[in-house]
Amino acid sequence: MSLILLAEQTLNGLQFGMMLFLMAAGLTLIFGVMGLINLAHGSLYMVGAFIAAATAAFTGSFLLALIASLAAAALAGVLIEMTIIRRLYERDHLDQVLATFALILIFSEGTRWVFGSFPLYLDIPDALSGTVTLPFGVEYSLYRLVLIGVGLVIALGLFLLIGKTRLGIRIRAGENDREMIGALGVDISRLYTLVFALGAALAGLAGALIGAIQSVQVGMGEPVLILAFVVIVIGGIGSIKGALVGALLVGLTDTLGRFLLPKAFALVLDPSQATAIGSALASMAIYILMAGVLILRPRGLFGGAAS
């Protein structure tokens, strides 16, 4: 095992974690502010990826594709918030889970109906393709490096938005006491729509960015959605900081687990058995991590009073 390979896998883990953060940030904001479990978040991710792929195929521009995916996901978010999600804020979690599960069914089949069952492909733009050489001779894909950068920039932007702007103050106030900020004259339902659209746009962007390194297909949102839930549960629901830490933790655990566990077992077992046990354990690693965190800290690492 070479250290260069390990460095590469660590970067892959960071990149994966950053994309998970884009998903998890929206989910955790929506849960923190509105108290809503949104299973349809993965569908918004899928919408972003499909719109990006279609726009890129039509115009040939990756930048336009990104903008289109942001806009389309935000629009889809606003649309479902105003027609359906809005009715769910006062309901219990069971109703929210089911209604948004129903939305997944509708989105998935709707997408299949519009785009067909075959996967679409989105190419990495020429300017970002190829590899770069990092210090210590590590060769790494430029595009994935850019993804890490984009994730960092958005994380910083979100921290500033939540911490420094008036909208951020309202969002934090909404997490603490929604009746009070309503009484102080803030239009809550507009705030809610805005937060939902923000989360949706982030999910759409993540979908478009990932769409360039994976195939764009129906159902692509579901594994990511479940991982994003794992992330926010580990980090503590409602906390952006928790989402960032949780996302990096999950991204690194998953990637490095798949890389290291089979090798670790190979030290004591014969190769074929080691691969089997190692990869089986690696695919469970993040869920074991989550169960472990919840057993030690039932409200997640940075979880506060939210329930």
Added chain:
Amino acid sequence: MTRETALNIVLMAVLLAVPLAAWSLDEPFVITLATRAAILAIAGVGLNVALGLGGLVSFGHAVFFGLGGYAMGILAHHAQTYTPLMTAPFTIDGTTSMPVIWLVAIGVSVLAALAIGALSLRTTGVYFIMITLAFAQMVYYFAISWPAYGGEDGLSVYVRNGFPGLNTMDPIQYFSLCYGVLALVLLGVSRLARSPFGLMLQAARQDPERVEAIGQTPYRLYLTAFVISGAITGLSGALFADLNRFVSPTMLSWHMSGEIMIFVILGGVGRVFGPVAGAALFILLEHLLGGLSAYWHVYLGAMLLGVVLFARGGLYGLLAGREVAHD
């Protein structure tokens, strides 16, 4: 007789009459559909013990469904290939006898539910939903990446397992068996709901503090309910795998957890017979709409949305009126 009781009787009569009519008309496919409905209803009844009586929103019941399925698959696979399940420290052979398989499926599910429940019940609310989902995903990914029993491809069994005195390969006989199990489970659960334990469990759902104040431990009540719930769902998994003579990780997937939950909601949360109505309706929709359009999940989604938003009691709420007591 309340309207709910009348509805229960009509429901069970229809579920029995349809396959019998299909049998006399020689339509084995309809019998299979009814068998599916009966088996999935058992899974729903199981979940309803945790969800309806205990208020525990488990989003991971596919784990018990799948474990039951794999209990059948693994035992039958070893019996049919004449290989022992394990040799050290003592030999265990596979079996093709349904009663034994059911006992194993229930036993495995009880153990899994004890472990999952003991850990998950430390959390509440959305954390509980997510941790049950996480445990199910854990087992799902394990089943996919563990090559010994087919991994992602699943495990086929050539012949349906046997039940003393019945020819289980005959559709109507297998239906009767499943219907019988369903009836027994319903009987058991409706007695459970009225038993001191069931009443205390429902009280714990409504107000855990008061239950604690009279000297009960909600955690213990919840855990018992979760284990009973898992055991019933595990049993239905074994029946389901035997119906298809096939078990695969799909039975463990979170879609399956969602579907079992849909049976409960479509029928009506907390109604003992609700999941029967829900599962029957689901199978009916799948058959009718699935024939109408390949995109039938759109209609299913729309309908589910309608039920959640506008008809909160499910089918039972619509047909039998509000629940008599509580909440």
